[in-house]
Amino acid sequence: MAAQYIDFETLKYFLYDLHGLEDVLEQERFVDHDKESLDLFLESVKEFSDRELFPYFKEMDEKPAYHKDGAVHVHEQVGVMMKKGGEMGLISGTFDYDDGGLQLPMMVYTASAFIQDAANNHLPGYVGLTLGSAELIIHFANEELKSTYVPKMLSGDWGGTMCLTEPQAGSSLSDVVTKATPTDEGYYKISGQKIFISGGDHQYADNFVHLVLARIEGAPAGTKGISLFVVPKKRPDGSGGLTPNDVTTVADFQKLGQRGYCTTHLGFGDTDDCRGWLVGEAHQGLKYMFLMMNGARIAVGRGAAAIATAAYHASLQYAKERPQGRKLTSAGKKDLDQGQTLIINHPDVRRMLLLQKTISEGSLSLVLLASKYYDLKETVKDPKEKEKYSLLLELIIPMVKTYPSDMGAHAVSNGLQVLGGYGFCTDFILQQYYRDIRIFPIYEGTTGIQSLDLLGRKLIMENGKALEYLTAEVMQTIQNASNYDELRPYAGKLGEKLQLAQKVITFLTGFAQKGDFERFLADATPFMEFLSTITMSWLWLDIGTHAKKTLVTGQKTYSEDFYESKIHAMKFYFKYELPKVNGLAEILTDEESLTITGEKEIFH
């Protein structure tokens, strides 16, 4: 395990050179930060991850979280994560100074969390959800709730959670039935069950602050009748202490992966003594939750990108050390007088490694880009610019959540294959990455739900304005790339696929215009793969163009190989991944409708 799990040079290159963090730092909010101070911060996170996260990765899988005597027990490193997370600003980093934060750009927070996720994806979620729930309180709750809960959360003394899912409703939040009954005391009585609550209970926090979606009696049906409550595990007793708040830890789900990251089943109000405090206004709960959702979706994409990255480095190390077989001679035979070659010299192994590299690095670029849009939409002054970055973020966010998750899982599977039989054995780490990453296409809205969001909402919002902005960005990259002979053919290919995308979108939106929404959205998931692959090709062309420009100007920060390897990876993506969109376009423009319920019983 004394191995590399990220390439720090690539991370910094993407952050500064490719995505221009220094431009973002020019915004007033970030005036106290510069490259030097941020480098120090990221290096301290790397050093912390090397020491406190990565060494416990395998052990946390082998000794998973478990439920016993009404409580969840987790690995002791969770305690270190919470404590150090508080101390190092990993929870409060992006918050306002006034709220106890450091006003770090989201780009830097994403880079920092990416390092931690790659080192040990079982741990950063504990602080990540504490951050997310504190953020909800800061933005929407009153001063009393804020002062009661937030400081203890930011210090890592108390954990925070998001309680959305219920056993009978799953992804369908319209069907949330957890009840909130008003009292005359300023609080509500809460009763219900919540499942899949990450970080919902453990022995390393003195208290938990649950942000719970519930329905006030008499509220409208559906999502418009859902309110948000702060429901602590222990509530203030009025004299400076805490008293139990009738929140029960029913169980800890045992899982395929991320076994060190507990996933709890919580019961609220079993003895009718569970108090919740309304956040903001009644019936606005889902709106509040969704205003925070972009951050959560960037976090999922980032986590998946990080696991794919760590798996890539594990496969690469194996391939560089493992001798097996021989290179083919020009007669198409193996020359037995030669010694064995390292497997990294076999074309099929190189193909799998390059697939891992392009998916993991491309995904990292994507989550950093989303973070940049996030920073800019929050900080630019010009309303037109603000709108632009806001719409760009809204459009790409379902892809940011989905592409690293789906394709990251595919990349890890290829990484396992690089090790052959050893990849299947628990003595090697690939099988753990393979299990851990499988939750990401499910977290925070499954691939199916993200795809409905992309096609059914984001693409058509404001008459397609977001797509216009994205198209303009892609065209700009195509133009930049066209300045270089070596890149011009790739720019041309991307231009063609952009036109193909327009054709597909026109075909699909035709169904919406005719009022056939079920058909419009039936192939949303293949559409997600289609548009994501084109988007990733754009990002790779951008990487290639930046690298080429540096090679031409000679102003290199890293070695020549570093830049050449980025251009090579770009070419790989264009050769091996981009062509997929042809088949996907054929699927998407096929007139036949085969997945909508009809008269025939097709699952005989």
Add this chain to the structure above:
Amino acid sequence: MAAQYIDFETLKYFLYDLHGLEDVLEQERFVDHDKESLDLFLESVKEFSDRELFPYFKEMDEKPAYHKDGAVHVHEQVGVMMKKGGEMGLISGTFDYDDGGLQLPMMVYTASAFIQDAANNHLPGYVGLTLGSAELIIHFANEELKSTYVPKMLSGDWGGTMCLTEPQAGSSLSDVVTKATPTDEGYYKISGQKIFISGGDHQYADNFVHLVLARIEGAPAGTKGISLFVVPKKRPDGSGGLTPNDVTTVADFQKLGQRGYCTTHLGFGDTDDCRGWLVGEAHQGLKYMFLMMNGARIAVGRGAAAIATAAYHASLQYAKERPQGRKLTSAGKKDLDQGQTLIINHPDVRRMLLLQKTISEGSLSLVLLASKYYDLKETVKDPKEKEKYSLLLELIIPMVKTYPSDMGAHAVSNGLQVLGGYGFCTDFILQQYYRDIRIFPIYEGTTGIQSLDLLGRKLIMENGKALEYLTAEVMQTIQNASNYDELRPYAGKLGEKLQLAQKVITFLTGFAQKGDFERFLADATPFMEFLSTITMSWLWLDIGTHAKKTLVTGQKTYSEDFYESKIHAMKFYFKYELPKVNGLAEILTDEESLTITGEKEIFH
């Protein structure tokens, strides 16, 4: 777990109607069998699987095989499998009457083993490898070895294994170094290490008969110097008893999946007292092993098809029982006055289920077809026909091993996704199928190695004659389908893709003709996906055509829905899977070479 794991109607339909087992039964070898007797056999296997295999599936994962005090300990159901496997003819079924067999067609054996694999893939391997090693002895060893070992193997009293892989050599059998030193006593002294030996040791067999690849001192280098030996764990002591033969069980590999199926590390000759008996002639070992390899590769494809099938039925059952969300109204909204709908009514869930169905049923059809070719090449009298079936089998065998494995894993992942968060939890069975099936793209030659075999050997053998036979078969199906208006467009599509395949093959073989074998084979794996997808479309068109014909003639054995559902599945495969080949063709005919080692360090 009181659930369905196969669809017996589909299995019988494929066996009798689609692939015409009754035609195979007309061969002299099978004269004692008829549909009635074979149905009884298959039903007894199903009943056995329901009772003795399926109920232990989860438990065998939770209590995996382990190594302790120099021995491997497995679940007690392994004892039942070995004993009943012997009694029911599951080991000896396909063997000659003279060798203690039942002369069952391979098609029936495959169907029988498919049922067992689907019920519990951790168990049938124990008898499967005993069968395979007994078969090697029967075919190539002398009468003394045969009479000493085979009867005890066929009864399930002794286990058999195949010992190929060594720690330093992996897939590269040229580099096998296990040593065989001749003695004057008619045996050889064996010394070496073998890893990944499935079923290599457990408490439910009195002895193990290892078939070991080793190198006789002074043998030629590479695969031409490898010989095959029978190396028992305990050897006959000359007075009717057994004595230890210096075979050590070093370890049991702990794995991602198939945890109830032990995978051992064996040491031979630690104390220089390990005796091995040569099978057949010296230096012919790999040839013998490979003559048996077609059966082993059908078995891998069958196992993967079976796991994908069982996973499909588990997902389908969940989707039919789980209410969540609502159907969209014509205004594109959810109508909250409606009750929740079952998730099987959501188009994206139907898409995932149909993907599972088409991959698993298509894979079953493929392994039955391979078994039919196997039966016919063994039994037809006409030498021209014999050659035809032999070449057809050789050509499809790498696809038979690979497609169900790779795409089966993809299907199971979609099946897990159908369950959302529950799919990731160990309370549900999908996560076990997801882990179990991941070994199949590695077993018996990885996907990379099968792909080299397909493109570099099978496609060009005898000047492409095998491909000519396959093309003729596909053309015949296209012609049959063209008789029906409903199927004609699909026949047309397949015809186009067949032409595309010819174009791709001409492009690739061009490199071989120029002597650039490394480039010729560099994209063998995408080529595997390309040709497999076209082959599977052919099989689905054939299924659709048979179903249509039955609906037209009205001579139905099953319900109308049954046949309609097969046609629907065919259309699904043509819409959602076949278009992939366009992108793959683009990859395969791209002039750029990006995965062959060159001057640049591309993995910076």
